[in-house]
Amino acid sequence: MKLKSWVRFAAPVVAVLSVAVLAQPAQAANRMAWRPTVLPLPPGGSSGFLTGSDGKGEYTGTFTINGRQSVVSWRNGQPVLRGVPSGYEAALAEDENPAGVIVGTAHDYDSMISRAYTLDANGFHVKDVPAGYDYVYGVAINTRGDVLGRAMKFNGGTGSDAAVLWRAEGGAPVLVPSTPDMYYVRDLDEDGTLLFDSNRSSALWKDGVVRHLSPSPSVQGWGLAIRNGVVVGTRNYGGVDQAVRWASPDAPAVGLAGGAMALSVNQVGLTAGLVPNPSGPSIVGNAIAWRTTTPGEVRAPSGYSTFEASVAADDGSLAGFATNDWRDYGGVPVVWRLAP
Template sequence: MRVVSTMLAIAALTASVGAIAVPAAAQSPQWQVHLLPLPDGHPDATGFVTGTDGRGNYSGMLAIEGRSVVVTWTRSRVTVWGTPEGTNFAAVWDQNKAGTVTGTALADGSGESVPFLLDGPSFRVLPLPAGYSEGSADAINNRGDVLGAVTGSDGQSKPVVWWAGRLDRPELLDVPGWGLDIDDDGTILVDGLNEPSRLFRDGKLIDLAVPAGYDHIYAHQIKNGMVIGHASSPAQPAGQGILWRTPSDPWPLQGSESTSHLNRFGLVVGREPIPTSHNGPLATWWGPNFAGRLPMPAGHNGSAGAVGEDGAIVGWVSTGPLDEGGRPAVWRLF
């Protein structure tokens, strides 16, 4: 289960990030970064952009008036949705091609995590299985299946799925660890502290092959049967970005240290290695091949939140710590 407090630690940045369009850097002429508009009256709002429908519309959360609220961008028009009734701080995790947004909010009073959807003009709080007091809605596929986690009074978490068409009947998954992502056919990517990354399909666990020369793998996301993650070994503890075309076919990504997001066509976003930090330059790959570094506004670093089927990459840029959020941004090919 994601740690909600990590993504809710949104701090206001004092540095200006300039105009809405920023020219692409010389080293990656195929990409251009655009800063997304902010809500009227909140020119310094910061946060995270973590969802896209692959059609030019985006979702995320911004820190506004001391709260983290759900925000969407539709054809560059920004809308502040607030949070589900009876909750305050909200985090957005994913969005599918129908525009449905998944997220987690904190209940007023108790502070317990509440899983929700933003579907059309209204929020929908997802029910929890009997015996569980809080949960999160972490990923959604294009047919509307929602993957998340629930936590009981004993503090133990279990992965759960709200299947499309029966969202009122959450199903607990009998798998070790927790769910990371759900593919359009219902295949679930799972991981655990003492368990390897695997696929869970038709009631069976399928191991992801460990690339030659490495001894640990850490998967992150699945799309159209492809999985991204990274591998490490004592000789390369910082890591190597990996794309699994199939569970048994891992491909190292040229010049990568890690991966974070991909789309169904094999466009991958990750980071190049640098000796002094895990926040190396944000870059792209088509399959295993390097496809260009993402340009940044002067003096800024950036982080990706999602990759759309249209090839747009959404995220945020900042002069400060990236885990505190930043100015919403989108990178597009031109």
């Protein structure tokens, strides 16, 4: 359903981008163009990220409001402060499904407690930490309401973390402990399939059965998001990182022109990602989008040099942030819509 904002830094297991990739999307003026709208912040608001959408015009993310990381949604272009669960110091939004249910993580820094939550029209619902673990992060939610988390232990080490799947129909959470071949859960598909990092190609888990994506033998590939069986991510080919798409787990990886990594894919294959960055301390460039495999132009918001679209919403829009300092933790909220 989603992928978290890249925040200009590498996430676990994804290789550092080679500066040898210099190409920006060619002939951008002749391509599909997504035009930006910078959304207003709530009073007291500063930088953050848009990380989810219901695909019907609502966008949600994490923004610092009066010094506190809080959940904020935008409806009809206006911000609605959703806040923080009672008893916690901060709340980070990670994903949103078509019903408008949000999943994320609530933090209490003094007690070092982190708990997954869902947020709906009735408020926050904080989930219990699975037995044997010390804290759990919210990761993703699918259309039917399955929730994905990542449980961890303070002591670290092999086997210290696990994927947690709370099924929409209820019951005890399903735990999928990490292994050397399946060790960091990334995303959740509509049918309950989990996408993991692996020491080979990325792994897919469903009801106890594990499959691997199929890059060519000389290629390392990592899936970063999954939707309706389509996986998008990045691969390293000859020392160069490239955005990539798998039409199915058994299909060959197809490179996405002009991109270094793909971050999010919607229900019909619209994909949001990042172009390579040819120089400087940031390892990735600005936003790009593809309709299936056809690249388009994501235009810069006026007055901003750095911009990231990490959400491909089901209504065909993109969402993310813009800033003038890549070292910022996020920036102003931005939505892009396809130009007529």
